[in-house]
Amino acid sequence: MEGWPVTERFLGARLDQLLLKQRVVAENIANANTPGYKRKDVTFPAELERAGARLPVWRTHPEHLPVSAPEGGPRVVVDSTTVMRNDINNVDVEKETASLAQAQILYNALVEQLNRGYKRISLAVREGRA
Structure with a gap:
């Protein structure tokens, strides 16, 4: 299970971003008939790469290059x-529903x-006891 904590954090960060996306889309749908409302979106393809870069990286050799990551999260x-x-509203309910x-x-x-x-972790722990 080498690398699992990093994968777990990466997946957790992506889940958080998807929850934000769902909230924003739900808000768009709720305001589909509000005059002047402008739809919102979440930027996260680039943010996902940044999240991966922010995950802890261990240098196993002093000559390995240090890793620096940009700050910030999904917007x-x-x-x-x-x-x-x-009425200036730009919400397309069908597009939002698909999103x-x-x-x-x-x-x-x-x-x-x-x-x-x-x-897999649970199985490894159980098998280790037997």
């Missing part, structure tokens, strides 16, 4: 580039991945 940004209706479903599917897959890792 909620307002999409002011589009207009869907005359919500995509985030939920990915979230479930990552939870399953975490569960598999925990099961």
Whole structure:
């Protein structure tokens, strides 16, 4: 299970980002009929790379290069580039619903991945006792 703590933290960070994404999309859907509302989105593909870079890295040799990571986490940004209706609202409910479903599917897959890792650890512990 070498590397599991790093993988666990990486998956945990991604799950947190997906929860934020789901909250933002739910807010967009809730405001679909609010005049002047601008949809929001979460920037995290680049943020995910940063999260991976922030994970602890052990230098096993003094000549290995040190790793530095940029600061910051996922950000909620307002999409002011589009207009869907005359009242300036730019929420497309179908697009938001698809985005919500995509985030939920990915979230479930990552939870399953975490569960598999925990099961492997549990099996290793049980087998070690026998």
